[in-house]
Amino acid sequence: METTETDTSKYHPPWRKVAYGGMQPGYNDNYTDETFLEELVTNANVVKRDILIVMQDSVSISQYLCIVALVVIVWIHTLDSVIGEGSLLLLDACLLGLGFLILLLTTSQLSLKVLSKYLLNIAFFTCGLFVLAPVYHTLTRSISSDSIVALTISLLILHLFLHDYSGYTIRPPGCAKNPNLASNISLNASIVASVLVASRLPSRLHVFAIVLFSLQVFLFGPLITFCIKKYSFKLHLCFSFLLISMTLSIIYFLHTVSFVIFTSLLVFISAVCPYMLIKIQVYKFEINGPWDEAKLCFDITD
């Protein structure tokens, strides 16, 4: 720090943090006062994370991964003609019933009017799919199977990457907040993947059944899991563990190598990632001070 008090007998006023009045007498322009960086605030908004809570939160991600893995298993088996169209339609109906049951149990204010509105929407949705099934059936006839498989896998990876794990993209009617761009893209990717897989199936009923199944899971699955989580966190954890164990056992009986890969992936997400996150939090260095752009305290409504 520099002070230029060449003549200590001559009094000059103390240094002030002002820009007017020209050069302050007795001080150079590069004088650095003791109050320099006094208003600097570091790490004001940093939240100290607890490893158990982070691991509990990562259960949502593992749960959704298992759901997607189950969907892929159903796809593979349908393409190999192991599951027939009758069983698929039964599966669709069961899933629909189960979903409605969970919705009724967990959401408190579901009046008859809203329920009938939901039922009407589902009916329209199903009829629309049934009508469009012939179109999907012949959609990718001229594309080779390898391209379809590669495209489906990349779309599923994109879907998992951009998925909104804390909320749900399909909002019930009358909801205020709009979904953001990333969750929309992920939803579209999953829909396109389902359609691509469906177009490889032999008959139109197959196509209708598999598209209905895939879309039920991808569109309404996040909503159901969000309702469970909102109702009771313990129920959410139980449900997730049940789902994870069911998925792991199914994969174990099907293919040992994929079981190993899937298990290691789940361990990575549930244990390794939270640990790494907490470990690198030490390096967080947030700087705030009077030079920051002011934040508006009100929402800008256009």
Place this chain on the structure above:
Amino acid sequence: MDQQLRHRILMVSDFYYPNFGGVENHIYYLSQCLLQLGHKVVVLTHSYGNRSGVRYMTGGLKVYYVPWRPFVLQNTLPTIYFSLPIIRTILIRERITVVHGHQAFSTLCHEALMHARTMGYKVVFTDHSLYGFADVGSIHMNKVLQFSLADIDQAICVSHTSKENTVLRSGIPPEKVFVIPNAVDTAMFTPAHKRLDCDTIVIVVISRLVYRKGADLLVEVIPEVCNLFPNVRFIVGGDGPKRVRLEEMREKHSLQDRVDMLGAVPHAQVRSVLISGHIFLNSSLTEAFCIAILEAASCGLLTVSTKVGGVPEVLPDDMIVLAEPDPYDMVQAIKKAIHMLPYIDPHLMHNRMKGLYSWHDVAKRTEVVYDRARQCSKKDFLHRLSRYLRCGAWAGKIFFLVMLLNFLLLSLLQIWQPSDNIEEVPDMELSQDQQEDIQLNSCEA
């Protein structure tokens, strides 16, 4: 002036006349005052439309409008090495001793500083804006700034808050940074001859209507103030994306007769808009140093401003009322300003401003910085290269390689186009009459 003490300065920036703005005015006025002190000043910028080539401005100020088109946001395309030949030619031709770059956001400035440093010239940088640390754009910009300032002689900031911000962003020692504020041409911004009566109070707002300048705060504040004070009128000058919101607000509260929207105000007419008001309102969300406030104070208006960035340092407490960037607080501040209004004398305020801010003072202080830069040790380029390695684990090595390549290209250029072949420009000596004319017309008396 003694040839030994004379500096030959090259001002570099993407922002210059014919654009009007803080940086542009700063460069122009500083250059004019330095010319009056006897130094030689040359300005380097990119071309503006058809305005390309070498032009001369008042006082013999030579401006090189290099024929490069602005690429985005008034900046030239950053080519890193392709600007070396022409900058080298200009530096040798004009026998420059100090290169002074302006504005961290100007790519031309960074490139010129880089080439000047490679060639061994003294380098000074002035930062005119505040930047954050959190978003992606700022992080990259700060890294570029770290690169430019790694090997700089001296730096200048326009306010103390700006000095803190620059030191944190670039990591240079605080002793290298000088605080020299902007100033205002008080001869151009004079108050109205006849004092305005206080029956109707006119509040003037002149700014670009963008988010950063707090246009959203205006949308909240104006209806509230019009509601509380029936004798208050607003004049809003300036254009931008948020103008639509202000027009909507005007329609919604039926304030067409109380709020005038002037649209974009040309710089020459700013004074006439200012003198038609009593109070100047500035609602920026971030500001390193607000020249608009100085212009308003010079015209005798009482200022109400948000307390952000370097604004608290600009004016003494009896000439400005500060408020938090919150609509309620701003309305309270406007109320306080309206009560203070009868005690304000515009001519007294103008005379005080003449003493507080002066471009000649800024030029003298900048001259001190140039003298300091000249005294800085003259180390060989290869010794200075190690300073770049301190910029970061990976970035340091990349910057080191960039500068090394620049040095190699320079050596190649010195073989291909030797500096003896570049004709040096003789100094233009103005006759006594011309010098007197300039001293009467330019800057303030």
